[in-house]
Amino acid sequence: MPQVIDFRVDPANYRHWQVEYAGPVATLSMDVDEQGGLFEGYELKLNSYDLGVDIELNDVVQRMRFEHPEVKVVVLRSGKENVFCAGANIRMLGGAAHSHKVNFCKFTNETRNAFEAAEQDSGQQYIAAVKGACAGGGYELALACNHIMLTDDSTSAVGLPEVPLLAVLPGTGGLTRITDKRKVRRDIADIFCSIEEGVKGQRAKDWRLVDEVIVNSKFNDTVSARALEFAKNSSKADTDAGITFEPLARTHTEDSVSWSVVSVEIDRAGRKAVFTIKGPDEAASATMAEFQSLGDQAYMVRLCRELEDAILHMRLNEMEIGLWVIRTEGDPELFTGHEALLADNADHWLANEVRQYWKRTLKRLDVTSRSLVAFIEHGSCFVGVLAEILFSVDRSYMMDGEFEDDDRALATIKLTEANFGPYPMGNGLTRLQTRFLGEPEQVDAAKAAMGNALDAQAADKIGLATVILDDIDWDDEVRIFVEERASFSPDAMTGMEANLRFAGPETMETRIFGRLTAWQNWIFIRPNAVGENGALQRYGTGVRGEFDLDRV
């Protein structure tokens, strides 16, 4: 494995994707470099993908929103003949550690969700133009699009052959999108998921697996026509030019990573990492025009990019660091101004994109399989969207009253409109609504306190902090918590957190991360799949897997 998996990529260096921009329509071609795998030991044949391919895809999706706001429709196609995409690379899956597999799947799921979010957030739609074999993760890519068009020829088929071929699930949302997005009848889904070779032509349409089937000779023209039609009917407003995401600078030491306003200090012996988020140094721009002229250096953009990179870096590179402590430092009033500019201009395309980006980044935190805790210390800056972090983490500890030899401003929490709507969780509720499912009147109490700098006593009264501690207790209590958490089974923590974090309604997102992923995790460590004689290990040998026959 490479020393560090790096999520920062530059379009100039893409190995697997090409994007052509033509006004409101962008064409995204998947053309995976067989030799471009992230790890040794496999070739990315037939447009199969590994994490490296998906890192580039995530970058495309992200830049499409910020750098190309003129794009209303993205056409996803293959750059290869006869194959659309064969899905996740089997040899990579067979050789990867369980923890890598699971985090790889989480990231790919987030990218697929970002396809769907593009329409919900910004009216940007995805069309899958499927020519050639479209199997497993390949079909899951198509499923994440708004519209699926399939060529009617002898080689083009959509399929989810994971179960019969590999004895694992279509785990990148496949099963969930089949039942809940495309609403395929369950017995037909059962047949579909048992067919190795997939489903072609009209039958794919009849089974609700694709939206259109088009004869090969007319396929390209029809795709172009459909893209223009979607663009014409798009709800997305015409906008001026986007902003550019320049390469993100960061510095490493053995036990730390630092960006401009985010840093992570790793305590390997204690199995924890401390994330520090710094508030802005300067006042916010006065107008969105000024904000936009700053490009990716506007504080709210820069912070979000750095926080996202920190989350992804730590998730994939530091598996043994089971506890993330999140703290902030800064001037709450200054931060309030930066956030308010975006809130006051929520209809401005760029303000909207920045807010939606924060929404997605907070969701990444929600589904991160690490114990999360916030320390609300003196001098901290938990305001609005940063206060959302307090309701994303598993617990928070807040300093109460003066601390000896500590001349920082007293710890406060300040709620803003950010905490009451614009950043819903995957379950569709705000974090405060989820937090107070049993005491909905507390959401009103929180709303009434909007704009106030709430000290520990006031925050505790509304239920915003988990534990408030004075100078006498802080060090001991916090230390005990950190040590206790490190002593628990990482698996039990993962399962517990996955169940406690998402009360209330379920959505396709919560199902994908909660139910589908949980089953896949289980299957991914069963000998029937990954054992020496399991189907995943034997794939390609011509010998089928041998199975322990016990049902659970």
Added chain:
Amino acid sequence: MPQVIDFRVDPANYRHWQVEYAGPVATLSMDVDEQGGLFEGYELKLNSYDLGVDIELNDVVQRMRFEHPEVKVVVLRSGKENVFCAGANIRMLGGAAHSHKVNFCKFTNETRNAFEAAEQDSGQQYIAAVKGACAGGGYELALACNHIMLTDDSTSAVGLPEVPLLAVLPGTGGLTRITDKRKVRRDIADIFCSIEEGVKGQRAKDWRLVDEVIVNSKFNDTVSARALEFAKNSSKADTDAGITFEPLARTHTEDSVSWSVVSVEIDRAGRKAVFTIKGPDEAASATMAEFQSLGDQAYMVRLCRELEDAILHMRLNEMEIGLWVIRTEGDPELFTGHEALLADNADHWLANEVRQYWKRTLKRLDVTSRSLVAFIEHGSCFVGVLAEILFSVDRSYMMDGEFEDDDRALATIKLTEANFGPYPMGNGLTRLQTRFLGEPEQVDAAKAAMGNALDAQAADKIGLATVILDDIDWDDEVRIFVEERASFSPDAMTGMEANLRFAGPETMETRIFGRLTAWQNWIFIRPNAVGENGALQRYGTGVRGEFDLDRV
């Protein structure tokens, strides 16, 4: 292990429970016989339980509905001093096969759900009177009750210590009921689930973990008063005497089990079992009085008991039989009459109980982790509630047209009111609503066809059968399906079926079986719990578990 785990128990022989009946209030005392474990190798200390204890509990809950309809409130208490219930027996869990553990949890979950169903279905409420330690599965028992009363003394506490002590989850609904039934704030839930010793007194109330905290000296009196108050305010109507569930007779051969109207033939080489349900021989009773006079011999009661016993028997005793084929034989018209008597008298207490029993039994089928298929053959009897089976199974195959040398009546499906409301799935929808999520107009088409005997062509048109086959194709196609299913990984089937069966809305039930169970399944096979140095194996040795630290 004993040769056969038998779900048929007789109150006269209970080893672990006592029930006292006093008019509208029944007192159910848990007093587990330490030496009464179902398997060798452990003692059921401190009111801990194994499957045998839960089989008796399920029997109590069931008889309460049919034999004691006068009961409006059930008080659940401990028959031991200083301990309410210590939860599932750890040594039993440590020693059991994974497949047993998972099926044990499924059954205990069904029983806990039956507590809650008792109120929803029949207005029968459960009060947990907690004195002494109430931990893990013990607290999950209390959580399934409608009202939890806790003694305020130094030994009485509620707790979910699974995570810190055993590195597994509170998997019998614990995490789900904490967040979604009792709506405990998620950060408080996080603390609660990390505390080995549990939570006492007022704090338990403040944290929404119990409904009442009562000083020890007034506890018994307050419980009695509360039970009478609940009974007085109960919505449950006063009824005449119940009917008695006599011992259920069945006969075994090596490869079959037979009851009066249900039989199961096991094909071990083919890894499949064929369930045959026989229609009634005689016309239905004319009145509910006549029906009630038949007691448990009324066809609709007898069939449901036998079908439930068959499901449970096959689930726990025949783990390697991965495919269940369900077929029926009988006169659809006769069956229609039996079902109609209950539907026409749905307000009659016994008709209601029988229908609710069918609801619960069909739900058992929905969550059974075996591939389920129905063969709709000539001479079959898929009417109303039996037709529900067709929409519970993963697929159905239906005979189309005349078959050579087959003089049975042509295969038909007949829908009745049973298919449009009284038997919802765990997700709250009817099976037809779930089936046709993508084509809701098909539910209307099905409704319009109610009462008609639909042959294969007609059933296919509405989408009621998965595959219809004529005489030429039937044998081959059915054989290929059966062989193919047997060739798939049992784990992949389990995961796939769990994801495909429950489209649409989620409820506490679907979360317990879908999400909580999936995570627990995973944790139950991770070395951190069940490995030689895992926490579950080391429990009681004084040495903590050693953990692989990788997070997923």
